[in-house]
Amino acid sequence: MIRVKKVVSLKDLMERDELIITAGVGDALSARIVNNIDGIDAILSSGFAISAQQLGLPDVEFYTRTENVEAVSKMTYVSSKPIIADIDTGYGNAINIIKSVNEFERAGAEGVIIEDQISPKRCPILVDETNTVIPVEEAVGKIKAASENKMNDETIIIARTDVTDIDEAINRAKLYYEAGANLVQPISKTFKNKEEVKRFVDEVECPVSLVIVGWLEELTYEEIQWINPKIAHFALISVTAMNQAVTQAFQELGRNRSVKEMKTPRTTHHDLTKVLGMDKISKLEDKYLPNESVIF
Numbered sequence: 494m495i496r497v498k499k500v501v502s503l504k505d506l507m508e509r510d511e512l513i514i515t516a517g518v519g520d521a522l523s524a525r526i527v528n529n530i531d532g533i534d535a536i537l538s539s540g541f542a543i544s545a546q547q548l549g550l551p552d553v554e555f556y557t558r559t560e561n562v563e564a565v566s567k568m569t570y571v572s573s574k575p576i577i578a579d580i581d582t583g584y585g586n587a588i589n590i591i592k593s594v595n596e597f598e599r600a601g602a603e604g605v606i607i608e609d610q611i612s613p614k615r616c617p618i619l620v621d622e623t624n625t626v627i628p629v630e631e632a633v634g635k636i637k638a639a640s641e642n643k644m645n646d647e648t649i650i651i652a653r654t655d656v657t658d659i660d661e662a663i664n665r666a667k668l669y670y671e672a673g674a675n676l677v678q679p680i681s682k683t684f685k686n687k688e689e690v691k692r693f694v695d696e697v698e699c700p701v702s703l704v705i706v707g708w709l710e711e712l713t714y715e716e717i718q719w720i721n722p723k724i725a726h727f728a729l730i731s732v733t734a735m736n737q738a739v740t741q742a743f744q745e746l747g748r749n750r751s752v753k754e755m756k757t758p759r760t761t762h763h764d765l766t767k768v769l770g771m772d773k774i775s776k777l778e779d780k781y782l783p784n785e786s787v788i789f
Contacts, residue, residue, distance in 0.1 A: 495570075514534050514725055515533065515724060519545060520564070526731075536575070537579065538579055541732065566601060569601025591638050594650075609627055610624050611627055636672040649676065652669035659684065662679050677702065687720060703726065742757040
């Protein structure tokens with residue numbers, strides 16, 4: 494089959510003692526590349542990366558739920574690793590969020606991240622000021638609706654809070670966990686140092702999903718283990734690496750008008766076709782297509 498078969502579920506990963514490492518992606522090619530990399534357990538469909546790679550725009554909810562679902566569906570088709578979908582604010586109120594969660598489940602996502610910003614949201618790393626969040630009662634209702642109406646009992650609900658006061662973040666996280674979230678997720682701007690992140694993880698008394706962006710990218714693996722989240726998401730690696738590499742390659746092309754002596758590392762055409770699974774396509778062609786020499 495062309496579609497990649499699943500090997501391990503997100504629920505299975507959650508039941509292990511080890512820290513789960515995910516890489517953020519914004520398109521199917523990135524998901525396919527991650528699929529072949531050891532040491533990365535799962536994939537995060539990063540809203541920032543989707544907006545950048547699909548639209549060329551900042552992450553301020555310019556893409557629709559339909560576009561997000563389609564992007565996730567393409568990722569799940571080419572990856573055997575479980576995918577956690579960033580579904581922003583859930584695209585509406587508590588009733589709308591039921592449909593949203595179900596749509597991402599149908600697309601193959603095994604987990605979803607729901608944030609408590611107002612809609613349209615703005616990615617915290619794009620703005621200096623504090624993001625506006627919805628009242629805690631409304632946010633609790635959305636998490637409860639998502640948890641009680643998911644189609645698959647094994648779908649993991651991650652509740653993110655964008656409040657930047659650490660005490661309020663801890664309080665909201667506890668309420669979201671009580672409402673049915675499997676994990677809670679703060680934002681990096683809530684904390685000034687690793688000790689404050691550790692305090693959050695210890696005091697919420699439930700599994701924590703931590704996005705490694707901003708100053709958190711300075712943390713070593715050992716420091717992340719010490720903080721002790723259940724999941725560590727390296728959300729921006731693909732889009733930042735891609736932007737740097739492609740910019741450098743295009744600059745060389747612009748200067749030299751040729752790629753003969755290009756210094757930017759590139760995958761060969763042959764190796765890229767292997768990454769894309771052309772060997773599997775060839776086997777399927779041999780199996781199912783008639784012999785053209787006989788027909789013609």
